[in-house]
Amino acid sequence: MPEPEVLHADGRSVELPGPPVHPLRRTIRYWLARALATLVIRSLLRVSVEGRGSLPDGPCLYCFSHQSWVDPFILMASLPMRPRLYFFGPKEEDMSKGGRNRLMSWVGNAVPYKPGKNDLLGATRRVKQVFDAGGSLAIAAEGRIHFGEGELLPLNEGAAFFAMRAGLPVVPVAINGTSWLGFGRRVRVRIGRPIQPVGRPTRETVTDLTATIWRDLQEQVGGFPDQPPPGRFWRWLTEIFNEWPEGRRPGRPASEGDRRHERPVSD
Numbered sequence: 001m002p003e004p005e006v007l008h009a010d011g012r013s014v015e016l017p018g019p020p021v022h023p024l025r026r027t028i029r030y031w032l033a034r035a036l037a038t039l040v041i042r043s044l045l046r047v048s049v050e051g052r053g054s055l056p057d058g059p060c061l062y063c064f065s066h067q068s069w070v071d072p073f074i075l076m077a078s079l080p081m082r083p084r085l086y087f088f089g090p091k092e093e094d095m096s097k098g099g100r101n102r103l104m105s106w107v108g109n110a111v112p113y114k115p116g117k118n119d120l121l122g123a124t125r126r127v128k129q130v131f132d133a134g135g136s137l138a139i140a141a142e143g144r145i146h147f148g149e150g151e152l153l154p155l156n157e158g159a160a161f162f163a164m165r166a167g168l169p170v171v172p173v174a175i176n177g178t179s180w181l182g183f184g185r186r187v188r189v190r191i192g193r194p195i196q197p198v199g200r201p202t203r204e205t206v207t208d209l210t211a212t213i214w215r216d217l218q219e220q221v222g223g224f225p226d227q228p229p230p231g232r233f234w235r236w237l238t239e240i241f242n243e244w245p246e247g248r249r250p251g252r253p254a255s256e257g258d259r260r261h262e263r264p265v266s267d
Contacts, residue, residue, distance in 0.1 A: 051191035066140035069241035169194035174220035182230035
């Protein structure tokens with residue numbers, strides 16, 4: 001029987017998502033990952049953070065805009081170390097497959113959910129475990145990456161539902177500058193004011209809260225210019241882990257390498 005992952009404030013044991021790991025080992029892995037992410041990101045990019053003073057003191061749900069695979073690392077380098085930060089995703093059947101998934105599983109801050117299946121109850125239970133343990137959860141509510149610094153896709157309703165169910169504030173976080181990575185390029189993290197959910201998570205209240213989050217996040221992403229493509233190495237680094245539903249970055253002609261490695265997109 002694995003040892004309890006953490007102790008809740010009322011003394012109850014809480015088993016966090018991911019493989020069973022001793023609490024001390026999980027903490028060491030988390031702090032090591034945060035420190036390494038901060039060192040690497042701050043060494044390669046010029047990250048500015050706006051609005052940290054508006055963050056709530058306790059756990060919350062971060063709803064962030066999403067343009068690149070590097071966005072979670074930007075947040076790890078920008079947000080407070082406490083409460084402990086978890087990420088909703090990725091959409092994976094098996095976290096033991098693939099280097100990225102194994103790394104996220106090792107760090108222990110991923111809340112995976114199964115695509116193509118009715119995993120709502122399981123995902124809700126895993127999110128509750130994070131909040132019960134006093135952690136904060138970050139969700140890319142657009143559900144996919146996109147390009148265009150001022151663009152914001154419609155939001156999925158999961159962020160609003162989880163926040164209302166837990167009674168925790170939603171904090172919109174706009175990340176700009178990651179559509180194309182480049183050494184020394186500016187990345188802006190703009191933190192909005194917390195939105196406190198009101199009422200029970202009915203279809204109407206969740207829809208209304210989702211619309212409010214979208215409006216606030218759309219306001220936060222404004223005022224940042226689109227970035228020109230960098231050199232070959234940084235273009236490769238930008239796209240290496242990006243998962244475009246279209247198979248490649250929309251609007252970019254397919255190179256010979258793209259056509260050779262492109263996977264068909266299912267309907």
